[in-house]
Amino acid sequence: MAQLTRVSGSVGLITLQSPPVNALSAAVRQGIVDTVQRALSDPEVKSVVVCGQNGIFCGGADIKEFGTNMSGPPLVPLIHAIEVAHKPVVAAIEGIALGGGLELALGCHYRIAHSKAKLGLPEVTLGLLPAAGGSQRLPRLIGVPAALDLITTGRHITAAEALKLGVVDQVTAHSTVDVAVKFALSVAGKPLDGRRISSLPCPRPPNMDALFEGVMKKVRQSARGAIAPIACVQAIRAAATLPYDQGMERELELMASLFTSDQARALQYIFFAQRAVARWSMPSGARWDTSKPRPVHKAAVIGLGTMGRGIAVALAQTGLSVVAVETQEKQLMAAKQEMSGMLERGAKRRGVAPAFDKIRYSPDIKAVADVDLVIEAVFEDMALKEKVFQQLSALCKPGTLLCTNTSGLDVDHLASQTRSPELVVGMHFFAPAHVMKLLEVVYGSKSSPQALATAMQLGKKMGKVSVAVGNCRGFVGNRMLKPYSEQAFFLLEEGATPELVDGALEDFGFPMGLFRMSDLSGLDVGWRVRKVDGLGKSSGASGQQARIRQGRRYSPLGDVLCEQGRFGQKTGRGWYQYDKPGGRVGRPDPWLHSFLEEYRAQHGLVARRIDHQEVLERCLYTLINEGFRILEDGIAAGPEEIDIIYVFGYGWPRHRGGPMFYASMVGLEKVLARLEFYQEAHPDVPYLQPCNLLKRLVASGSPPVHKWREVVKKLHSQL
Numbered sequence: 137m138a139q140l141t142r143v144s145g146s147v148g149l150i151t152l153q154s155p156p157v158n159a160l161s162a163a164v165r166q167g168i169v170d171t172v173q174r175a176l177s178d179p180e181v182k183s184v185v186v187c188g189q190n191g192i193f194c195g196g197a198d199i200k201e202f203g204t205n206m207s208g209p210p211l212v213p214l215i216h217a218i219e220v221a222h223k224p225v226v227a228a229i230e231g232i233a234l235g236g237g238l239e240l241a242l243g244c245h246y247r248i249a250h251s252k253a254k255l256g257l258p259e260v261t262l263g264l265l266p267a268a269g270g271s272q273r274l275p276r277l278i279g280v281p282a283a284l285d286l287i288t289t290g291r292h293i294t295a296a297e298a299l300k301l302g303v304v305d306q307v308t309a310h311s312t313v314d315v316a317v318k319f320a321l322s323v324a325g326k327p328l329d330g331r332r333i334s335s336l337p338c339p340r341p342p343n344m345d346a347l348f349e350g351v352m353k354k355v356r357q358s359a360r361g362a363i364a365p366i367a368c369v370q371a372i373r374a375a376a377t378l379p380y381d382q383g384m385e386r387e388l389e390l391m392a393s394l395f396t397s398d399q400a401r402a403l404q405y406i407f408f409a410q411r412a413v414a415r416w417s418m419p420s421g422a423r424w425d426t427s428k429p430r431p432v433h434k435a436a437v438i439g440l441g442t443m444g445r446g447i448a449v450a451l452a453q454t455g456l457s458v459v460a461v462e463t464q465e466k467q468l469m470a471a472k473q474e475m476s477g478m479l480e481r482g483a484k485r486r487g488v489a490p491a492f493d494k495i496r497y498s499p500d501i502k503a504v505a506d507v508d509l510v511i512e513a514v515f516e517d518m519a520l521k522e523k524v525f526q527q528l529s530a531l532c533k534p535g536t537l538l539c540t541n542t543s544g545l546d547v548d549h550l551a552s553q554t555r556s557p558e559l560v561v562g563m564h565f566f567a568p569a570h571v572m573k574l575l576e577v578v579y580g581s582k583s584s585p586q587a588l589a590t591a592m593q594l595g596k597k598m599g600k601v602s603v604a605v606g607n608c609r610g611f612v613g614n615r616m617l618k619p620y621s622e623q624a625f626f627l628l629e630e631g632a633t634p635e636l637v638d639g640a641l642e643d644f645g646f647p648m649g650l651f652r653m654s655d656l657s658g659l660d661v662g663w664r665v666r667k668v669d670g671l672g673k674s675s676g677a678s679g680q681q682a683r684i685r686q687g688r689r690y691s692p693l694g695d696v697l698c699e700q701g702r703f704g705q706k707t708g709r710g711w712y713q714y715d716k717p718g719g720r721v722g723r724p725d726p727w728l729h730s731f732l733e734e735y736r737a738q739h740g741l742v743a744r745r746i747d748h749q750e751v752l753e754r755c756l757y758t759l760i761n762e763g764f765r766i767l768e769d770g771i772a773a774g775p776e777e778i779d780i781i782y783v784f785g786y787g788w789p790r791h792r793g794g795p796m797f798y799a800s801m802v803g804l805e806k807v808l809a810r811l812e813f814y815q816e817a818h819p820d821v822p823y824l825q826p827c828n829l830l831k832r833l834v835a836s837g838s839p840p841v842h843k844w845r846e847v848v849k850k851l852h853s854q855l
């Protein structure tokens with residue numbers, strides 16, 4: 137909806153009214169058409185200001201309408217009608233002007249923004265392009281290179297940057313609407329020819345072909361298979377080379393191919409999933425909107441290894457007072473030095489002063505006495521963590537929340553070491569903790585809703601995408617990774633190479649295949665865990681028996697490499713070879729290929745041809761199958777939790793929407809059939825056994841992914 141009022145005698149003020157972000161729903165578009173028409177035909181109105189209700193200009197097209205039978209007036213002619221108006225129209229931009237919102241403002245003759253406003257064309261992040269003239273008007277207004285940057289990244293810019301680039305004409309720290317109305321009065325009756333962006337020539341950059349070629353190459357590389365960024369470049373090229381009308385035709389044509397694409401559906405699913413996971417619930421029925429978080433002003437981090445350093449820096453950057461505890465003097469000094477650098481670089485990037493004074497370093501764990509929350513980040517060793525939790529329980533003031541940054545150890549067991557198990561939760565950060573967006577917040581069987589609410593709120597404050605999950609070995613992310621990596625090892629045994637497996641996964645869209653990733657994080661990490669689990673020691677025996685552990689198929693390949701000191705990048709050798717220890721560029725290693733051949737011969741394995749499809753099906757479908765088990769076990773409340781964890785923490789390509797969404801796109805019948813097929817071929821691999829929930833969903837006609845949450849809820853209520 138939109139409302140027209142007359143202010144200051146002769147200014148027609150059009151206010152968009154559609155909370156929470158004044159998105160351009162059918163009703164709002166109709167409202168704009170009607171109010172613009174009335175304002176332009178009213179002889180008393182000499183100029184017009186467009187603004188949004190509640191200090192928010194406009195969040196763009198109503199994403200909820202996509203995928204429905206869209207009705208109401210389309211945006212392009214609506215914006216065109218504003219641009220060709222004979223009375224000046226001024227956009228008063230407060231809060232946000234995003235997507236269609238900014239395109240609407242670009243159709244106005246003047247743009248005035250509040251200093252705190254954010255502007256952008258984020259359509260690419262939803263699998264689209266700015267197709268209400270944005271791809272044609274923006275390059276005409278600010279030039280091709282700047283438009284390429286904004287449109288292909290979808291980044292939001294500040295009002296100050298918008299002014300510098302020429303997106304807006306003026307920035308004010310006062311009431312934007314008042315300033316815009318005053319300005320509208322001053323330009324009433326003045327000629328508008330130079331103010332209609334579509335009639336401006338697009339500035340042609342020197343070496344235009346080379347520029348577009350270079351940008352296209354860069355975009356293709358970073359897009360990892362996403363089609364929207366490429367279409368954005370093509371649309372801007374049309375702006376730079378074609379007259380406006382033809383450019384608009386090209387924009388429409390490109391948008392048509394994106395609008396109904398699976399990628400757009402996947403990206404829009406992720407947009408809503410990210411918001412859905414913030415509305416967490418616990419099996420007890422406790423929910424985000426009924427559980428009050430405790431205030432956290434002061435926090436402590438125990439253990440200043442890589443994770444602890446990142447967590448402490450992230451907390452300090454959030455504005456909290458932090459006590460950073462490291463009992464080993466040498467490690468404390470090293471941490472202090474590195475964390476100062478991290479704070480300095482972070483502050484420089486954000487244009488603020490470094491938060492050095494927010495962190496107090498201490499070698500003594502007693503320094504936690506007055507904090508509101510502790511995050512334990514010591515080495516991943518249960519005995520050590522047990523001891524720390526016993527100490528924390530004795531030292532902290534009553535009511536202090538105790539969190540463990542473990543990547544998979546039992547939160548309930550740690551809680552049992554304390555006097556107040558209801559105050560214990562897991563906070564699983566991802567390295568580097570001050571950069572990575574994902575936070576798995578793990579509630580144990582005794583965690584109180586308030587404890588979970590506090591950790592979730594803290595995560596949000598830290599700028600993390602926080603996902604609440606139940607307690608089990610590996611939680612959601614690492615638990616699903618296990619069958620995935622197991623299949624990759626089996627594929628090597630059966631004839632694949634690390635580069636073949638990685639190539640398939642990277643073509644799918646992962647930034648790094650499993651073996652490349654394993655070289656980066658260190659092969660010894662998993663080896664240590666396997667040894668604790670009673671695996672991880674190569675028996676030296678040969679034949680099939682050597683590859684059966686604890687009653688199931690097991691591949692000792694990774695263990696054998698570790699026994700040879702091949703830990704990955706840090707030792708210069710792993711699944712790949714590197715120029716030197718610490719080298720970053722991995723090359724296929726002939727030694728490893730011979731080693732695989734010898735290994736197969738030793739174990740009576742005959743190599744066969746493996747293609748990309750088999751790699752994807754075996755690695756990804758077992759991971760998805762485990763995702764269904766996680767839903768069945770009630771560890772994640774819905775597929776959205778799993779998908780957000782994989783997109784934000786595990787490099788799953790966003791344009792494929794996360795593993796569970798991907799399964800729904802592939803078709804659950806197909807996933808089930810392929811799992812059954814592989815299970816028949818490998819009966820000694822339990823992870824290939826299709827899980828009951830998957831079978832149940834297929835039997836009930838494979839409902840769409842947004843219905844799974846309800847199915848799972850029903851399933852649990854029947855138990």
Ligand SMILES: CC/C=C/CC(=O)SCCNC(=O)CCNC(=O)[C@H](O)C(C)(C)COP(=O)(O)OP(=O)(O)OC[C@H]1O[C@@H](n2cnc3c(N)ncnc32)[C@H](O)[C@@H]1OP(=O)(O)O
Pocket residue numbers: 156157159195196197198199200232234235236237258259262264266267268408411412
């Ligand atoms: C015809 C095709 C044309 C396409 C052109 C386009 O315009 S595409 C859309 C371009 N716009 C965007 O991509 C903006 C998306 N929104 C955001 O980035 C953020 O929501 C925000 C506007 C920056 C606000 O962020 P904030 O953190 O303050 O709040 P939330 O993200 O939680 O959002 C509040 C609720 O508003 C819903 N919402 C936001 N934007 C839209 C939108 N464009 N359409 C529909 N709904 C939107 C959001 O889902 C939240 O709703 P809840 O029900 O509370 O979850």
